[in-house]
Amino acid sequence: MEGLFKEKAQELIDSLKSTCANFGLGNDGNEFKIITQVFLYKFMNDKFIYELKKIKPELQNAPNLRDALKAMSEDEYEMMLLQLGGNTAKLKIEHLIAELFDSQAKGDFAKRVDDTLESLDTLNEGIFTIKTDGGARVKVFDRITQFISDEGKRDGFAKALINKLV
Numbered sequence: 368m369e370g371l372f373k374e375k376a377q378e379l380i381d382s383l384k385s386t387c388a389n390f391g392l393g394n395d396g397n398e399f400k401i402i403t404q405v406f407l408y409k410f411m412n413d414k415f416i417y418e419l420k421k422i423k424p425e426l427q428n429a430p431n432l433r434d435a436l437k438a439m440s441e442d443e444y445e446m447m448l449l450q451l452g453g454n455t456a457k458l459k460i461e462h463l464i465a466e467l468f469d470s471q472a473k474g475d476f477a478k479r480v481d482d483t484l485e486s487l488d489t490l491n492e493g494i495f496t497i498k499t500d501g502g503a504r505v506k507v508f509d510r511i512t513q514f515i516s517d518e519g520k521r522d523g524f525a526k527a528l529i530n531k532l533v
Contacts, residue, residue, distance in 0.1 A: 379531065380406065386527045390515055397514040401528075404508050408484060409532045411456040411491075412464045418455045422447055436460050456491045468533045477512035477521035480529065484508035 383405055387398045419436075420427045429435035436444065437460060448457050460466060462483055470479060488508040497505040511528075512521040 376406075379409065382531045383528065386524070386531060389527070390520060390524045392514060395514070400509065401511045401514060404484065404511055405528050405532065407507070408487070409464065411487070412458065412462075412532075414455055415451075415458045416463075418451050419447065422450050433460060433463060433465055453494060456487065456494060458487065459490070462487055462490075464529065464532050467529050471526050471529070475522070477515075477525040480525040481510035481512050484511065 380402060383402045384393070384398065387393060387395070387401055392398045392401065416432065426432060426435055439447070444460075451457065467480060467483060470476070473479070485506075485508060488506050491507075492504070495507050497507065499505060512525050515521045515524045
């Protein structure tokens with residue numbers, strides 16, 4: 368299992384590197400930031416779903432996980448989040464990769480991706496906080512599409528990244 372995970376992780380990293388290169392960021396100093404943050408987002412999303420299915424086993428057999436989550440009351444969803452524990456990021460339904468993927472045609476996709484990452488950073492500030500020696504908080508997620516200087520290509524870049532994660 369470990370070998371398969373390592374292989375899949377390397378495939379994802381290579382495909383993200385390729386995407387960055389296709390948008391002019393190959394071997395750019397920001398390429399590492401983008402790949403790291405997108406990989407972390409994928410990991411957080413997958414771990415969140417895995418842990419939810421452990422808390423609520425009926426979600427494992429749900430034909431559509433997002434629909435099952437959306438059918439929950441707000442209180443039920445919040446109670447489920449409280450059961451996750453301290454090692455798992457909390458995500459709202461709109462933070463899920465599948466939700467972003469399905470919203471690609473709505474326009475301003477790059478902004479939506481960046482807003483999602485920033486929202487995740489804020490929502491999970493108490494769980495995943497990095498601080499400097501002086502006590503200043505370092506953000507886990509940045510607005511990754513800002514590194515594409517041609518604003519007209521940012522939506523395409525964001526779509527290419529999210530498509531790799533699905």
